[in-house]
Each structure stands twice: as structure tokens, then as C-alpha cells.
Amino acid sequence: MSEEILTTQDLHLYYGEKEALKGINLNFDAKGITALIGPSGCGKSTYLRTLNRMNDLIPNVTITGTIKFKGENLYAPNADTVEIRKEIGMVFQQPNPFPFSIYDNVIYGLRIAGEKDKEKLDAVVEKSLRQAAVWDEVKDHLHESALALSGGQQQRVCIARVLAVSPEIILLDEPTSALDPVSSSQIEATLLNLRHDYTIIIVTHNLQQASRIADRTAFFMNGELVEVDQTKNIFMNPAKKQTEDYISGRFG
Amino acid sequence: MDSKKQNKIAIGTLYGIAGLVVLILLALLGYILASGLPQLSWHFLTAPAKAFLKGGGVGVQLFNSFYLLILAMAISFPIALGAAIYLYEYARDNWITTTIRTAIEILSSLPSVVVGLFGFLFFVVKLRLGFSILSGAFALTFFNLPLLTRSIEDSLRTIDLEQREGGLALGLSRWETITRVILPAAVPSILTGVILSAGRVFGEAAALIYTAGQSAPALNFADWNPFNISSPLNPMRPAETLAVHIWKINSEGIMPDAKAISSGSSAVLIIAILLFNFAARYVGKRLYKRLTSA
Known part of the structure; x- marks a missing residue:
């Protein structure tokens, strides 16, 4: 078993009075893909967003418990959210390229971090776009607006944008739910390419997608983690009845 | 039916x-x-006004209008931008921001003549700035600030929350996300708001009658030292603007061609404001294209 890069212990999250996560214990090994599945409102997206502190933006959220990234508590009082998010990047449900050129989108994080070397930036752009499997489609119009791309291309540019700041972990919040099937399968292929180099955690509504790409799958329900195991076991031989009911489509 | x-x-x-x-x-x-x-003629647009004789122009008033506009914008834009960023990007809803918002609402519905009288008492008399461009610019700032703050806030509101999340998720700080992602994306719409409010400021008369004054001393357009009294750039000189000029001619003009000058000035004013409006659309579109795919 490889080293655990991210650990969650007894994580509770409250929106005001309402408890949305009820004590989650879940650990992630370095590298590979973990899928978080479960019915709408089960807390899987909320959980994902605690992992790089995106919930900080929402007023009235209270979080207790610990999340450790490489042994460092993400919610320690002196934790630096900017540094955390450089290590733990995120791709959203709706493709959200900035209204700039493709090139500028990809290097934005680096450029703001102060990188000026043109050759280095060019290299990063090419490498990131290749990793995100969108290079061949956009290499001839890198300096055109990213908004002119199709939704699937935009989403892969957004993945490239995250890769360019070389995070260790990539969180994806239903990255294909706004895309057509062809674009979705391209994103899946992209993720399968990345699984050897990055720790990928993906929230998905699409069970087939989870079974196709994930090494491990975690099933959430009503703010609780019901079960986590190798994807094969979750789908073929779940330990809990709730998991089996959900997988076989009996509810949710 | x-x-x-x-x-x-x-x-x-x-x-x-x-x-x-x-x-x-x-x-x-x-x-x-x-x-x-x-x-309208070149002479009309450039010559100084005449108090008793025929054939005066509006050159000084036209210059004053633009100078006052630029000064007022230079003062009010940074404040409005800061206030809008604070209110929309940072402030949470609590009694302080509610108070600020209410204050802005009230300020924006204040009749401009009240703003002018306040400016007279405070800037002209109390702070001893006299009837001057500076007093006028401060009064216009009061008049303009609430409108501009609201319009910039609306511009920020048009940028999706996803853009902010995207910036933060890349490891940008909140400030970097605002200055490097949100503002560039909002620039065209902010600019449109600025130019439109410039049109309102340009046509404002009531707020200026008691602050920038109703006299337009002849200017020496060869002297650009702002400390000389006849220099066009001197901010301490009284400066009648085009809009105030129209009001004055119509209420107490004694030159024989008052009617003609008033009509001509009105046409100049309307044309300038129309140009502002068209410029707002054109520049906004161009800028958006440049910023988003340069």
C-alpha cells in the first residue's frame, strides 16, 4: 500500500444549523483515481470542496474534524489557503475558462506567481495542454479566446490550467455533467492518462463513468460515507445493502 | 373579449x-x-464669451466642462472602484454594509441642487476653496460617486461566481483573483458605466452653479502652468461650464444674440453627450475583444 497523501478524520460540516457531513473518515493514497458517488444532496460535492477549502467562500459554514495533506492540517489556524490550492487544484462542473486567450488561461497561475521566461511558459503551455489531451485541437489558435472553444475543449483547457501550476491532487466536481458523451469520454481518457502522475478525486453522478475510470470508489449517502473500496468490489460485490441498492438503481 | x-x-x-x-x-x-x-462654427467653439456684445463663443466653457469632468472623474473613479470592490467582493451582509448601501441609495437620489448648495457651504465657504474648479469637482464627486459605485458593482455582478472559484482554485489569492481575473473581465462594462456617468456629469448644471461659479474669465491657452491664474489648468479659478452657461444666458443673458448662443451651446452639449454614449458602446466592445483574446 502506498503512502497516504490526504487523510480526513471525523469531518463534520454544518450549513448554519444543518449538518451536511456527519463525521467522514476517508483517506487517499498518492496517485490514482478515486470516485465519489451517491445520490444528489448526499454531501459528496460538499466533501470535495472541503478538501481545498473552497467552502470558505460560503458564509455560515462550520467545519470540525481534521483534514491532513501530507501530515499538515489544512484547517490549522495558520494554514495558507493560497498554498493549499496550489497543491490541491480543482476543476468545476461548468467549464469556467477565463475570458482570455487559451494561452493566457493555461499560464495564468504561473504568470501571477511571477514567471516571466517566455520559453518556459511556452513549454508549460504545450506540456499542460498535451497532458489534458487538447493540444492537437488548439495548438493553431493558442492566442484566440478560450470562450470560442466547445464545452469539452473548454473543460480540458481548464484541466490544463490546473496542471500548469503542478498540483499534487486534482479535485473534479462532476466535470462532465455539462458535456456531451463524446466530450465526456475525451475527459475520461484525459483523466486515465493523468492517474499515474496525480492523485485524482472525482465526484460523478455517472456510475458507468466511475466504474470505467476509478481505481477506488466511495459511496456517500445522507452526509455519511457508507462504503469505500476498490471500484470492482463496490460494483460487483458491495459490502453494504445501501450501496448495492444504489448501484443497481433501486433508488437515487 | x-x-x-x-x-x-x-x-x-x-x-x-x-x-x-x-x-x-x-x-x-x-x-x-x-x-x-x-x-456652430469654429469661431463659436473656440472664442471666449462676450457679456454685452454679439459674436461671443463658448470656447472657455467647453474647455471648462471637459477639465471639470476629468478632474471629477479622477477623484470619484478610484473611490467608487474601491467602494464597489469592497461591497461586492469582500463585504458580507451585515448592518455596516446595509448602512453603506442605504447611504449610497439616498445619496444617489439627492437633488443635484442640494448637492450644489452643500458644496457651496462646505467647499466654497467652509474650506475656503472659493468658486473654483476644485469646488466644482468635489461637488460633482458627491453627485457622481453613488451612481458610479452602483454601476461598477453591477459590472462586477455580471462576472460569474465560477470565475472567482476558478481563480482561487488555481492558488490565486482573493486580491489576485479580483485584480487579475475579475476586473479585466469586467473592464468593458465598467468603462461603459464610466462613460455614461461622464455624460450625466457633463450635462450637470445645478450642482455647479454655486460651486464652480458662473463666470468664465478669459484663459491664456499658451500658459499651462497650473499655478498661474489665467492658465487653463489652474484648478482654483472660477469656471463656468457649458451647461451652466446655457442656464445663465437664458435667465440673465443680456448679449443681443443670447438666443442663438443658447441654441448653439445646447446643440454642442447634446452632441458631446451623444458622442459619449456611442463611444461607450464602441470602446466597450473593442476593449472586450482585446482583453479577452489578445
């Missing part, structure tokens, strides 16, 4: 109302331009 008929009547009425509004606007514009355009 059946619903088809009702529908027809409703649509007809709405068309009628919209048509009436357009008709009134066109009639006003047409009247002002028809009576004003024949007065």
Missing part, C-alpha cells in the same frame, strides 16, 4: 407607449439640433 383580441390590444398599447417615448426624444433632439447646428 377573447384572449386573442386582448393580446392585440395589449401589444398595440405597448407599441404606442414605446413609440411615444421615441417620438418625444426625436422631437427634442430634432428641435435642439435644428435650432443649434446653424450657430
Whole structure:
């Protein structure tokens, strides 16, 4: 078993009075893909967003418990959210390229971090776009607006944008739910390419997608983690009845 | 009555109302331009005004209007931008921000003559700035600040929350996300708001009568040292603007061609404001294209 890069212990999250996560214990090994599945409102997206502190933006959220990234508590009082998010990047449900050129989108994080070397930036752009499997489609119009791309291309540019700041972990919040099937399968292929180099955690509504790409799958329900195991076991031989009911489509 | 008929009547009425509004606007514009355009000449646009004789121009007033506009914008834009960023990006809803918002609402509905009288008492008299461009610029700032703050806040609101999350998720700080992602994306719409408010400021008279004054001493356009009293750049000189000039000629003008000068000035004012509006659209579009795919 490889080293655990991210650990969650007894994580509770409250929106005001309402408890949305009820004590989650879940650990992630370095590298590979973990899928978080479960019915709408089960807390899987909320959980994902605690992992790089995106919930900080929402007023009235209270979080207790610990999340450790490489042994460092993400919610320690002196934790630096900017540094955390450089290590733990995120791709959203709706493709959200900035209204700039493709090139500028990809290097934005680096450029703001102060990188000026043109050759280095060019290299990063090419490498990131290749990793995100969108290079061949956009290499001839890198300096055109990213908004002119199709939704699937935009989403892969957004993945490239995250890769360019070389995070260790990539969180994806239903990255294909706004895309057509062809674009979705391209994103899946992209993720399968990345699984050897990055720790990928993906929230998905699409069970087939989870079974196709994930090494491990975690099933959430009503703010609780019901079960986590190798994807094969979750789908073929779940330990809990709730998991089996959900997988076989009996509810949710 | 059946619903088809009702529908027809409703649509007809709405068309009628919209048509009436357009008709009134066109009639006003047409009247002002028809009576004003024949007065316009290079001499009219550049010569100083004459108090008792025929043949004066509005050169000084025109310059004053632009100078005052630029000064007022230079003061109010940074404040409005800061206030809007604070209110929309940082402030949470609590009694402080509610108070600020209410204050802005009230300030924006203040009659401009009240702003002018306040400016007179405070800037002209209390702070001893006298009837000056500076007093006028401060008064216009009071007049402009709430409108501009609101329009910038609205511009920020048009940028999706996803853009902010995208910036933060890349490891940008909140400030970097605002300055490097949100503001560039909002620039065209902010600029449109600035230019439109410039149009309002340019046409403002009541707030200026008691602050920038109603006299336009002759200017020496060869002298650009802002400390000389006859320099156009001197911010401490009294400065009658075009809008104030129109008001003054019509209430107490004693030059024989008062009517013609008033018509000509009105035409100049209207044309300038129309140009502001067209410029706002054009520059906004161009800038958006440049910023988003350069």
C-alpha cells in the first residue's frame, strides 16, 4: 500500500444549523483515481470542496474534524489557503475558462506567481495542454479566446490550467455533467492518462463513468460515507445493502 | 373579449407607449439640433464669451466642462472602484454594509441642487476653496460617486461566481483573483458605466452653479502652468461650464444674440453627450475583444 497523501478524520460540516457531513473518515493514497458517488444532496460535492477549502467562500459554514495533506492540517489556524490550492487544484462542473486567450488561461497561475521566461511558459503551455489531451485541437489558435472553444475543449483547457501550476491532487466536481458523451469520454481518457502522475478525486453522478475510470470508489449517502473500496468490489460485490441498492438503481 | 383580441390590444398599447417615448426624444433632439447646428462654427467653439456684445463663443466653457469632468472623474473613479470592490467582493451582509448601501441609495437620489448648495457651504465657504474648479469637482464627486459605485458593482455582478472559484482554485489569492481575473473581465462594462456617468456629469448644471461659479474669465491657452491664474489648468479659478452657461444666458443673458448662443451651446452639449454614449458602446466592445483574446 502506498503512502497516504490526504487523510480526513471525523469531518463534520454544518450549513448554519444543518449538518451536511456527519463525521467522514476517508483517506487517499498518492496517485490514482478515486470516485465519489451517491445520490444528489448526499454531501459528496460538499466533501470535495472541503478538501481545498473552497467552502470558505460560503458564509455560515462550520467545519470540525481534521483534514491532513501530507501530515499538515489544512484547517490549522495558520494554514495558507493560497498554498493549499496550489497543491490541491480543482476543476468545476461548468467549464469556467477565463475570458482570455487559451494561452493566457493555461499560464495564468504561473504568470501571477511571477514567471516571466517566455520559453518556459511556452513549454508549460504545450506540456499542460498535451497532458489534458487538447493540444492537437488548439495548438493553431493558442492566442484566440478560450470562450470560442466547445464545452469539452473548454473543460480540458481548464484541466490544463490546473496542471500548469503542478498540483499534487486534482479535485473534479462532476466535470462532465455539462458535456456531451463524446466530450465526456475525451475527459475520461484525459483523466486515465493523468492517474499515474496525480492523485485524482472525482465526484460523478455517472456510475458507468466511475466504474470505467476509478481505481477506488466511495459511496456517500445522507452526509455519511457508507462504503469505500476498490471500484470492482463496490460494483460487483458491495459490502453494504445501501450501496448495492444504489448501484443497481433501486433508488437515487 | 377573447384572449386573442386582448393580446392585440395589449401589444398595440405597448407599441404606442414605446413609440411615444421615441417620438418625444426625436422631437427634442430634432428641435435642439435644428435650432443649434446653424450657430456652430469654429469661431463659436473656440472664442471666449462676450457679456454685452454679439459674436461671443463658448470656447472657455467647453474647455471648462471637459477639465471639470476629468478632474471629477479622477477623484470619484478610484473611490467608487474601491467602494464597489469592497461591497461586492469582500463585504458580507451585515448592518455596516446595509448602512453603506442605504447611504449610497439616498445619496444617489439627492437633488443635484442640494448637492450644489452643500458644496457651496462646505467647499466654497467652509474650506475656503472659493468658486473654483476644485469646488466644482468635489461637488460633482458627491453627485457622481453613488451612481458610479452602483454601476461598477453591477459590472462586477455580471462576472460569474465560477470565475472567482476558478481563480482561487488555481492558488490565486482573493486580491489576485479580483485584480487579475475579475476586473479585466469586467473592464468593458465598467468603462461603459464610466462613460455614461461622464455624460450625466457633463450635462450637470445645478450642482455647479454655486460651486464652480458662473463666470468664465478669459484663459491664456499658451500658459499651462497650473499655478498661474489665467492658465487653463489652474484648478482654483472660477469656471463656468457649458451647461451652466446655457442656464445663465437664458435667465440673465443680456448679449443681443443670447438666443442663438443658447441654441448653439445646447446643440454642442447634446452632441458631446451623444458622442459619449456611442463611444461607450464602441470602446466597450473593442476593449472586450482585446482583453479577452489578445
